[in-house]
Amino acid sequence: MLKKRRVIIICSIASAVILTLAAAFFIVLSKAEPKLTLDCKQRQIEALSNYKKSDVKAEVTVLGMTFAIPTKTSGTVDTKKTGEYTLKHTAAFFGNSATVTQKVTVVDTTPPAINTEEENVTVDFISYPIDPDSVKIKFTATDAYDGDITAKVNKVIDKDKCYLSVIDTAGNETIKEINLVFDDGVRPTLTISGPTTIYIAAGGKYAEPGYSAKDNLDGDITNKVVVSGDVDFKKSGTYSILYQVTDNAGNTTKLTRKVVIYGSENANSYTDIKPNGKTVYLTFDDGPGAYTDTLLSHLKKYNVKATFFVTNQFPKYQNLIGKAHSEGHKIAVHTYSHQMYDKNDNIYGSLENFMKDFNKMQDVIEAQTGSTTNIMRFAGGTNNTISKSTCKGIMTELTKQMTAAGYFYFDWNVDSYDSRSYTNTQKVITETINQIKSKENAVVLMHDIHKKTVDAIPAIIEYCLNNGYTFRVLDENSPPVRYKPVN
Numbered sequence: 246m247l248k249k250r251r252v253i254i255i256c257s258i259a260s261a262v263i264l265t266l267a268a269a270f271f272i273v274l275s276k277a278e279p280k281l282t283l284d285c286k287q288r289q290i291e292a293l294s295n296y297k298k299s300d301v302k303a304e305v306t307v308l309g310m311t312f313a314i315p316t317k318t319s320g321t322v323d324t325k326k327t328g329e330y331t332l333k334h335t336a337a338f339f340g341n342s343a344t345v346t347q348k349v350t351v352v353d354t355t356p357p358a359i360n361t362e363e364e365n366v367t368v369d370f371i372s373y374p375i376d377p378d379s380v381k382i383k384f385t386a387t388d389a390y391d392g393d394i395t396a397k398v399n400k401v402i403d404k405d406k407c408y409l410s411v412i413d414t415a416g417n418e419t420i421k422e423i424n425l426v427f428d429d430g431v432r433p434t435l436t437i438s439g440p441t442t443i444y445i446a447a448g449g450k451y452a453e454p455g456y457s458a459k460d461n462l463d464g465d466i467t468n469k470v471v472v473s474g475d476v477d478f479k480k481s482g483t484y485s486i487l488y489q490v491t492d493n494a495g496n497t498t499k500l501t502r503k504v505v506i507y508g509s510e511n512a513n514s515y516t517d518i519k520p521n522g523k524t525v526y527l528t529f530d531d532g533p534g535a536y537t538d539t540l541l542s543h544l545k546k547y548n549v550k551a552t553f554f555v556t557n558q559f560p561k562y563q564n565l566i567g568k569a570h571s572e573g574h575k576i577a578v579h580t581y582s583h584q585m586y587d588k589n590d591n592i593y594g595s596l597e598n599f600m601k602d603f604n605k606m607q608d609v610i611e612a613q614t615g616s617t618t619n620i621m622r623f624a625g626g627t628n629n630t631i632s633k634s635t636c637k638g639i640m641t642e643l644t645k646q647m648t649a650a651g652y653f654y655f656d657w658n659v660d661s662y663d664s665r666s667y668t669n670t671q672k673v674i675t676e677t678i679n680q681i682k683s684k685e686n687a688v689v690l691m692h693d694i695h696k697k698t699v700d701a702i703p704a705i706i707e708y709c710l711n712n713g714y715t716f717r718v719l720d721e722n723s724p725p726v727r728y729k730p731v732n
């Protein structure tokens with residue numbers, strides 16, 4: 246009996262102890278506050294990015310021991326939609342709970358993309374301002390958040406650039422720059438100053454007369470002119486200097502200037518200038534006279550040799566016979582007096598009259614040049630009719646006798662018409678050149694006693710030199726350009 250009571254007492258005490266301990270433990274647990282930790286309370290994430298929930302940890306400490314407890318999150322984040330989201334992270338433990346509020350903002354900071362393969366666009370230029378619609382560019386615009394925003398693209402033209410710009414709903418802007426290449430279709434204007442053909446004595450120097458270039462779009466583009474070409478200043482020939490300018494649209498204008506180098510070692514030879522195989526014999530009758538010296542300087546300038554059928558009509562210029570001879574020209578007899586109209590004193594009055602006049606001229610020539618000549622031209626031409634009235638058959642007889650005496654007489658197959666009063670320098674140039682064109686061997690009748698003739702010489706020579714004609718003087722081997730005597 247005693248034993249049983251003791252057991253009951255022990256049990257009661259034990260129960261009381263256990264209950265007390267349990268109660269105490271419960272009190273301890275109920276006082277344990279969960280602790281929540283969060284990596285960040287304010288989060289900003291890019292729209293459409295991979296969203297990972299924040300790292301939330303919760304733990305409690307009981308009787309000095311810390312252990313993790315589970316957490317719960319309420320609220321969602323939709324990355325497909327920009328905006329502010331609120332998440333609540335909670336942890337509970339024995340009636341105690343802890344909550345942390347987190348703000349998550351979904352933002353769009355990614356600029357849209359403008360997609361085009363074109364970096365340069367060719368534009369037909371009409372005038373400023375350029376209509377943006379006329380600038381055809383293929384493009385699309387896409388935005389990660391907004392999707393296709395091609396329709397929102399704005400096109401602006403500024404000078405030679407086209408700017409494509411687009412702004413997405415979040416305000417992100419993208420600008421793409423495209424170069425405009427103007428196909429204006431209009432070539433620049435290139436101007437060269439000075440003559441288009443420049444004649445320079447061999448060994449001389451070339452001074453660029455200048456040039457300028459303008460373009461309808463680019464304005465003054467003189468500094469873009471490229472000048473090229475080689476000239477051998479020591480060698481006779483025709484050279485080209487090329488002027489070339491290209492505008493920004495790629496339109497090119499070219500011009501050439503010819504440079505003729507004359508007067509190098511080879512007299513009578515312009516073989517550098519693609520010879521055309523044709524020969525021109527310039528012949529001057531009735532001088533020397535007031536314009537002969539100028540003529541000689543023209544001939545010297547171009548290194549062209551001519552044949553002078555001389556007279557004594559202007560005795561004070563006789564020295565020019567010597568000068569012409571010393572400069573390589575051919576001196577030939579025309580007539581001393583050129584008297585064909587006086588009945589009493591006429592070179593065609595008789596054979597004797599003719600020879601007297603002829604020999605007087607030979608004397609002058611010999612005095613001027615040191616020798617006589619075997620080349621001659623009958624005054625009025627072999628086919629003159631004026632001699633009919635003074636001495637019948639004299640021309641037929643003279644051609645025989647003079648030939649037998651070793652003389653070579655020449656007429657002409659090109660008449661410069663310089664004897665005709667109605668002609669002027671331009672007419673002489675045109676007439677002479679036109680007739681030369683149809684001749685293999687042109688023997689040109691001219692008179693150096695006319696100013697218009699001498700003034701016409703540079704243009705005639707330049708035409709011939711530039712077209713491959715060779716100038717020669719008449720001699721015994723020249724083609725016998727002769728008329729048949731009609732008396």
Ligand SMILES: [Zn+2]
Nearest residue numbers: 530531624625
């Ligand atoms: Zn004459």
